[in-house]
Amino acid sequence: MGNVGLATTGSPLSVRKLVCGYAGVSVLNGVDLDLPEGSVLGLIGRNGVGKSTLIRAMLGLLEPLSGCAEVFGEPALKLSDTVKARIAYVPQQPEALAWLTAQQMLDYVSRFYSRWDATFVRTMLKQWDIPPDRVLAKFSPGERQRVELIRGLASQPDLLVLDEPAASLDPVARRQLLREIALRAGEAGTTVLFSTHIVSDLERVASDVAFLHKGSLLLNCSVDDAKERFGRLWLPESAATSAPSSARVRRVHDDGSLSLVVERDNDGNWPESAYASGARIETLGLEDLFVEIAG
């Protein structure tokens, strides 16, 4: 199980100065990202910001305009079969092998993985009410996504990459999936990257968060750090001139007071103006932070 006995070279996923686009339209403008082994990274960002593009480029499924991507130390565009067998990728809208039944697809795919867990497949097909003999093309989007998640998890990958895995799942299946991700990361040391819009899912299971905004990563740190590092600072009009210029978001209210999103310095202190007379600071949850920054 997990990484035991495998010669691991390099970070599971790593990109440098990654630039991607389509037909002359740029989507990613120089993204740097490293996924430490055993981490669970939640990739978050607004619709169309480029999360799927980043994931596909990281895995070598899309050629970047410039920059480089590596998976376990190998160039993403030239992965060996050994490294491919250590990765499971579940795309946002699975379409492959749609003419096969769920069982046929799973049997077919199982041949490529030495650690395929057939018991897990049987258990999950039952638990998630998937008729094994139905053709994949006839499943609902949620059912189809479940089959793909079963495929991804059954291969017992060292690196599991899920593009909006919860998008079509009902709340019960979503919880089960999150539990499974946490279990894999905790017990088998599986490294996980998943994109999502659901901040509560991210908080429940991710150790790290990366926030993609306007072509680059605005934030890439541990979830705990993201929760503690940022705050909303309220300044009365009398203290408005002391507002730090480094604030990421600022709003002027009708009464002349200001609200700003501010960040602690390396010693954990808020900007000086947070201690001005009448100033008030409140912690920001992840969801508020994202809405403030991306809104």
Ligand SMILES: Nc1ncnc2c1ncn2[C@@H]1O[C@H](COP(=O)(O)OP(=O)(O)OP(=O)(O)O)[C@@H](O)[C@H]1O
């Ligand atoms: N094959 C393609 N050809 C042209 N443009 C594309 C292609 N794939 C994606 N795009 C565009 O690139 C941008 C980023 O798309 P991407 O799917 O990576 O975003 P996303 O963050 O995953 O979005 P969502 O959260 O809605 O799934 C979008 O503007 C999209 O329209």
